[in-house]
Amino acid sequence: MKLDPKSARSLEFFTAQMVRISRPGMIGLAVMLLVVFGGIYALAVQVIDGHIVTGMRDNVVWGIYIANFIFFIGISYAGALISGILHLLRVPWRAPIIRIAEMITVISTMIGPSYILLCMGRLDRLHHLALYGRIQSPILWDVLAISTYLTGSIIFLYLASIRDLAALRTYPFKSKWRIWLYKFLSVDFNGNAAQNQYLDRALTIMSAIIIPLAILVHSVLAWIFGMTLRPGWHSTIFAPYFVIAAVFSGTGVLIIAMWVFRKVYHLESYITKIHFNYLGIILMILGALYAYFTFSEYLTSWYGSETWEMEVLYKLFDTNEYWWWFFFAAILGVVLPIAVILFPRFRTINSITAVSVIAVLALWVKRYLIIIPTLETPLLPLQDMRPEYIHYKVTPVEWMLTFAGIAMFCLLFFLFSKFLPIVNVVKVTEDRSYGALRQIVADRIIKREVKAFKLKERQKFAH
Amino acid sequence: MEEQKNDQSRRAFFSKTVPAAIGMLGVSGLLAEACKAPEEEEEKVSLLAPDGKLVQVSKSSISPQPVSPQEAREGIPGKKFVMVIDLARCKNARQCVAQCQKMHNQPAEDEWIKVFLMQDSEDTAPYWFPKPCFHCNQPPCVKVCPVGATYKRTDGIVLVDTDRCIGCKFCMTACPYSSRVFQWKEAPKSAESCSQPYSPETSVPSRVGTVGKCDFCPDMARQGKLPGCVTGCPNGVIFFGDKNEDIVSNGSESFRFSELVHDRAGYHFMAELGTEPNVYYLPPVDRLFDYEKGFNDLSDEQVEFYKNSVVKKH
Numbered sequence: 174m175k176l177d178p179k180s181a182r183s184l185e186f187f188t189a190q191m192v193r194i195s196r197p198g199m200i201g202l203a204v205m206l207l208v209v210f211g212g213i214y215a216l217a218v219q220v221i222d223g224h225i226v227t228g229m230r231d232n233v234v235w236g237i238y239i240a241n242f243i244f245f246i247g248i249s250y251a252g253a254l255i256s257g258i259l260h261l262l263r264v265p266w267r268a269p270i271i272r273i274a275e276m277i278t279v280i281s282t283m284i285g286p287s288y289i290l291l292c293m294g295r296l297d298r299l300h301h302l303a304l305y306g307r308i309q310s311p312i313l314w315d316v317l318a319i320s321t322y323l324t325g326s327i328i329f330l331y332l333a334s335i336r337d338l339a340a341l342r343t344y345p346f347k348s349k350w351r352i353w354l355y356k357f358l359s360v361d362f363n364g365n366a367a368q369n370q371y372l373d374r375a376l377t378i379m380s381a382i383i384i385p386l387a388i389l390v391h392s393v394l395a396w397i398f399g400m401t402l403r404p405g406w407h408s409t410i411f412a413p414y415f416v417i418a419a420v421f422s423g424t425g426v427l428i429i430a431m432w433v434f435r436k437v438y439h440l441e442s443y444i445t446k447i448h449f450n451y452l453g454i455i456l457m458i459l460g461a462l463y464a465y466f467t468f469s470e471y472l473t474s475w476y477g478s479e480t481w482e483m484e485v486l487y488k489l490f491d492t493n494e495y496w497w498w499f500f501f502a503a504i505l506g507v508v509l510p511i512a513v514i515l516f517p518r519f520r521t522i523n524s525i526t527a528v529s530v531i532a533v534l535a536l537w538v539k540r541y542l543i544i545i546p547t548l549e550t551p552l553l554p555l556q557d558m559r560p561e562y563i564h565y566k567v568t569p570v571e572w573m574l575t576f577a578g579i580a581m582f583c584l585l586f587f588l589f590s591k592f593l594p595i596v597n598v599v600k601v602t603e604d605r606s607y608g609a610l611r612q613i614v615a616d617r618i619i620k621r622e623v624k625a626f627k628l629k630e631r632q633k634f635a636h
Numbered sequence: 637m638e639e640q641k642n643d644q645s646r647r648a649f650f651s652k653t654v655p656a657a658i659g660m661l662g663v664s665g666l667l668a669e670a671c672k673a674p675e676e677e678e679e680k681v682s683l684l685a686p687d688g689k690l691v692q693v694s695k696s697s698i699s700p701q702p703v704s705p706q707e708a709r710e711g712i713p714g715k716k717f718v719m720v721i722d723l724a725r726c727k728n729a730r731q732c733v734a735q736c737q738k739m740h741n742q743p744a745e746d747e748w749i750k751v752f753l754m755q756d757s758e759d760t761a762p763y764w765f766p767k768p769c770f771h772c773n774q775p776p777c778v779k780v781c782p783v784g785a786t787y788k789r790t791d792g793i794v795l796v797d798t799d800r801c802i803g804c805k806f807c808m809t810a811c812p813y814s815s816r817v818f819q820w821k822e823a824p825k826s827a828e829s830c831s832q833p834y835s836p837e838t839s840v841p842s843r844v845g846t847v848g849k850c851d852f853c854p855d856m857a858r859q860g861k862l863p864g865c866v867t868g869c870p871n872g873v874i875f876f877g878d879k880n881e882d883i884v885s886n887g888s889e890s891f892r893f894s895e896l897v898h899d900r901a902g903y904h905f906m907a908e909l910g911t912e913p914n915v916y917y918l919p920p921v922d923r924l925f926d927y928e929k930g931f932n933d934l935s936d937e938q939v940e941f942y943k944n945s946v947v948k949k950h
C-alpha cells in the first residue's frame with residue numbers, strides 16, 4: 174500500500190516506539206506482571222481452599238468480583254458507544270482517539286467476564302452451561318450477549334485497523350514474526366478504491382451493530398439484578414441506569430488512557446486539548462444524565478418508603494455504614510466533573526483528566542454499593558451469630574484478584590500498543606477529518622487572538 | 637397463672653383438634669408408618685466404610701435403594717407435598733434444626749431450616765418462626781438457574797442436583813426467603829455420608845462449591861416416613877403431608893389439610909411476592925408457650941442478639 178509522505182512520517186514515528194520499550198516502560202511492565210502473578214497465586218488459593226477464602230457468605234453471595242465485572246463491562250463502552258457513535262456521525266476529530274477507545278472495549282470485555290468465573294463455586298463445571306444451558310436464565314442471556322459483544326468489538330477493532338496493518342506490512346521491521354503477522358492480518362489490503370469503499374461500508378455497518386449490542390449487554394447485566402425480588406435491585410430503570418453509568422465511566426477511562434498515552438508516547442501533536450475538551454463535555458452531559466437517574470431511583474424508593482427499600486436506604490445514608498461511600502459515588506463523583514468541565518476557564522487537559530479519575534473511581538464504588546448493601550438486607554431478619562455472615566468484608570484474596578484484573582488491563586493495553594500504533598496512522602493524515610480538525614484548531618486560535626487583540630485595544634483606549 | 641392459662645388453651649386446642657385427628661386415623665398408609673418412625677431411628681446396622689473399617693450407622697440414614705436420577709428429577713407420582721407450621725406451638729426447641737442437620741450430615745453452622753424470632757410491630761408479641769424452603773410453586777430460584785440444577789418436580793418439591801450445580805449462586809439472590817445455603821468449604825466427610833451414593837433426593841453427601849437447601853426429605857417420603865424436622869420436633873409444630881390425599885401429620889396427630897388451613901386461618905409468608913409457597917403457617921394465636929421460653933437454652937449473648945434483631949429500629 175502506498176502511503177502519502179505525511180502518513181509515512183507518522184508511521185515512522187509510531188513504529189519506532191512499537192519496537193522499543195523504554196526504561197520506565199520496563200519498570201511498569203515488571204510491576205504489572207508482579208501484580209498479575211499475585212493474582213494467579215490468589216486464584217490458586219481460592220481454587221484449593223474453596224470460596225471460604227473470600228468475604229462472600231450466605232447473604233452476600235456476590236461480592237467485589239461482581240462489582241468488578243460490572244465495572245469492566247461498563248468501561249468497555251468507551252469503544253462501543255463513543256467510537257461507534259463518533260464514527261456514525263462522522264465526527265471530524267475522532268480519528269486520533271478511536272483506536273484507544275476500541276482497544277479499551279476489547280480488553281475490558283475480555284477481563285470483565287473472568288470475574289464471573291471467579292465468582293463461580295464450580296469452575297470445573299463450566300461446560301455444564303453448554304450441556305444443560307437453560308435459555309430462560311438471565312445468566313445464559315449474559316453469556317450469549319457478552320460473547321457476541323466481544324466478537325463484535327474484536328471485528329470492529331480489526332476492521333478499523335486493516336489500513337494500518339497494511340501500512341505496517343511494508344515497513345522494514347527487523348523481526349521476522351512482525352512482518353509475517355502484519356502480512357497475515359492485513360489480508361492483501363492494498364488500498365484501492367473498491368477495497369476502501371467496502372471497508373468503509375463494513376465499518377459503518379459494524380458501528381451500527383455494535384451500538385445496540387453494547388446497550389443490550391449492559392441491559393441484560395442490569396436485569397440480572399432488576400429481576401430478583403430484592404430491595405434496591407428490583408427496579409425498572411436499572412437497565413438504562415446501568416447503560417448511562419457505563420458510558421459515563423467508559424468516557425472517563427478513555428480520557429485517562431488518552432492522557433497516559435499522550436505522555437508516554439509523546440502524542441501531543443495528535444491528541445490535543447480539543448479532544449479533551451470535547452470528550453470532557455460528553456462526560457459532563459453523561460454525568461448529568463447519571464445524576465438524574467440516581468436521583469429518580471432513590472427519590473422514588475424513599476418517597477414510597479416500602480420497609481425493605483427503606484432498610485437499604487438507611488444503610489446508604491447511615492454515616493456508620495455507607496454514607497461516605499455513597500456521598501463519594503453518587504454526589505461528589507458527579508458534581509465535581511460537572512462543575513469543573515462546565516466552566517471553560519477550569520478546562521485544562523490535566524483538570525479534565527483528574528475529574529475523569531474521580532468519576533471512574535466513583536463509578537466503581539457505585540457498583541459496590543449496588544451489590545453489597547442490598548445483599549446485606551435480606552427480607553428475613555439477619556439472625557446469625559457469625560459476624561462475617563452479616564457484614565461483607567473484602568478479603569486479601571479478593572483484593573489481589575481485583576488488582577490483578579486492573580494490572581492485566583494495563584498489561585494488555587501496553588502489549589496492544591506494541592503491535593498496533595495507538596493512533597490510527599493512515600486515517601489521521603489521509604482522512605479529510607484531519608484537515609477539518611486542523612481547521613477547528615486554527616479557527617479557535619484565530620478567535621482567541623482576535624479576542625486578545627480587542628482586549629488590548631480596549632485597554633489602550635481606557636488609558 | 638401463666639402456666640395455667642397456657643394449659644387451658646392447650647386443652648382447648650386439643651378438644652377441637654383431636655376428634656378430627658381420630659376421624660382420620662387409618663386413612664393413609666403414609667401416616668401409619670410415620671407414627672412409627674421415631675422408634676426405627678435408633679436401629680443400627682453395620683457398614684463397610686471406604687477405609688475398610690466396619691462402622692455402625694443408624695438405619696434411617698441409608699435409604700434402601702437410591703432412586704434413579706430420572707426418578708429424582710420427576711418426583712413421586714400422584715403426590716403434592718405440603719407443610720403446615722403451627723406457630724402457636726413453637727418455643728424454639730431447635731430440634732427440627734438438629735434433626736435436619738443429622739439427617740443430611742450438615743455441620744452445626746449450616747441450617748436448612750432456621751428458626752427466626754419475629755415481631756411484626758413494636759406493639760405485637762414476638763413469636764418463633766421456623767422456616768424451611770417453601771418449595772414454591774412459582775420458584776424464582778428455578779427460574780434463574782442457568783443449568784437446571786435446581787428444578788421443580790411433579791410432586792411440588794424443589795430440589796438441587798449438586799452434581800450439576802455450577803455454583804453461580806444466582807438462585808441464592810433470587811430466593812427471597814434466604815432458604816439456600818452455599819457449601820463454602822469442603823465439609824469433613826463422615827463414613828456415613830461416604831457410604832451413600834449421591835442422589836438429589838437425599839442431598840447427601842454435600843459438595844463444596846454448590847448450593848444446598850431443605851429438600852422436604854423425599855427419600856423419607858418414598859419410604860412412607862415423615863421428614864426429619866417433623867419427627868424431630870417435640871412440640872408437634874410441623875405438619876407434613878400430601879395435598880392430593882388432603883392429609884397432614886406431625887407424627888402424632890393428623891388433620892385434613894384443607895380443614896386445618898381453613899379453620900386456623902393458615903397463610904403464606906410474604907404471599908405478595910407471588911412465589912406461591914407450599915408451606916403454610918398457622919398464626920401464633922392461643923399460644924402454648926410464652927416466646928421467652930425459647931430463650932431457655934440460649935446463651936446470654938444469643939438472647940441479647942435475638943432481642944436486638946427483632947423489629948429493626950432506625
Ligand code: SF4
Pocket residue numbers: 768769770771772775776777778794810811812813814815816849911
Ligand atoms: S423458598 Fe426459595 S429456595 Fe425454596 S423454592 Fe422458594 S424460592 Fe426456591
Ligand code: SF4
Pocket residue numbers: 780781782783784785786796800801802803804805806807808846847
Ligand atoms: S448455584 Fe447451582 S443451583 Fe443455584 S442457580 Fe447456580 S447452578 Fe443453579
